[in-house]
Amino acid sequence: MKKERVGKFxxxxxxxxxxxxxxxxxxxxxxxxDEEIRNKRVLDAGCGTGIFSIIFASKGASQVxxxxxxxxxxxxxxxxxxxxxxxxxxxxxxDTLQLPFEDDSFDIVWAWGTVxxxxxxxxxxxxxxxxxxxxxxxxxxxxxxTKLTFLHEIIRKILLQTPKKSWTALSxxxxxxxxxxxxxxxxxxxxxxxxxxxxxxLDWYFVPIRxxxxxxxxxxxxxxxxxxxxxFLPASGRFDSTSNxxxxxxxx
Numbered sequence: 001m002k003k004e005r006v007g008k009f010x011x012x013x014x015x016x017x018x019x020x021x022x023x024x025x026x027x028x029x030x031x032x033x034d035e036e037i038r039n040k041r042v043l044d045a046g047c048g049t050g051i052f053s054i055i056f057a058s059k060g061a062s063q064v065x066x067x068x069x070x071x072x073x074x075x076x077x078x079x080x081x082x083x084x085x086x087x088x089x090x091x092x093x094x095d096t097l098q099l100p101f102e103d104d105s106f107d108i109v110w111a112w113g114t115v116x117x118x119x120x121x122x123x124x125x126x127x128x129x130x131x132x133x134x135x136x137x138x139x140x141x142x143x144x145x146t147k148l149t150f151l152h153e154i155i156r157k158i159l160l161q162t163p164k165k166s167w168t169a170l171s172x173x174x175x176x177x178x179x180x181x182x183x184x185x186x187x188x189x190x191x192x193x194x195x196x197x198x199x200x201x202l203d204w205y206f207v208p209i210r211x212x213x214x215x216x217x218x219x220x221x222x223x224x225x226x227x228x229x230x231x232f233l234p235a236s237g238r239f240d241s242t243s244n245x246x247x248x249x250x251x252x
Contacts, residue, residue: 005208006117010048010070017049017202018076020194024051027192031139031231031248032108037061040107045096045128046114050077050089056110057089065106067094096124104133112141113244116211122221129225132251138227141236141244145212148241156205171202186238191246204242215245222249 038060044053047066050073057064066089068074077091094100096111096118109132115124125140132138162170175198182197204210219229227249237243 006069009207010073017195017199019049019051021051021055023194024192025055028052028055030191034059036137037108041105042108042110043067043106043131045109045111046117047077047091048073050080050091052110052112053077053089053091054080054084054086057086058084061088064089066091067096069093069095096127099127099131101131103130105131107133107136109136109138111139115140116143117207117209119209121211125221129227129251134251136251137248138251139246139248140218141246142218143210143212144235144240144243144245145214146241149212152204152241156210159205160208167202167206171198171206174201182238187240188235188238190238191233191236215247218247222247226252228252
């Protein structure tokens with residue numbers, strides 16, 4: 001199944017690569033002030049290495065639940081929990097499409113780069129909205145659809161046919177040749193730093209499931225669900241075509 005393939009993919013990616021703590025913290029602070037986090041229950045859906053879960057817990061959340069389908073990622077997350085000696089964070093293997101939590105369970109739901117790797121992104125958003133209490137905040141980071149999306153998809157589908165053992169090496173080769181292009185032609189700095197270009201390329205072009213959307217599609221869907229968008233970042237990366245757009249929305 002495609003879901004299992006995604007999990008196994010991130011068993012590799014998020015055991016070898018861990019985003020930098022300070023850079024991730026600065027990114028989180030773009031969207032949430034410390035006072036919004038203290039004594040709140042947080043769901044980090046599709047937590048990966050758990051770096052954002054650790055930051056939420058360190059900032060005084062009463063409870064942080066990090067979920068993912070990748071056992072390798074969860075092992076990395078649990079090792080970070082032990083490193084930071086935190087008791088208010090837990091990591092569990094759960095599917096974002098079928099969360100086991102009751103309605104209105106969390107004050108904050110953080111889903112950075114999660115829903116677009118599921119088999120049904122809008123169902124995933126429905127689940128995230130269900131477990132968020134009224135007045136709570138939902139953050140979504142979703143791949144942006146542009147005129148170049150079709151080209152990225154052609155490249156990704158070709159590269160997925162290569163042997164898995166070669167993926168890490170191929171990502172390094174791509175990074176070597178793309179680095180000068182990034183330096184010369186980038187439109188902006190990344191909003192979330194701390195990841196090497198080879199790590200980003202591995203995530204862009206070798207992941208088994210990847211969906212793209214226009215921001216308006218997700219915004220309209222959220223508004224129809226009773227959300228009010230409070231913050232919008234149209235592109236988080238150096239180029240529009242390789243960016244997430246980010247929405248922070250409050251459940252009315």
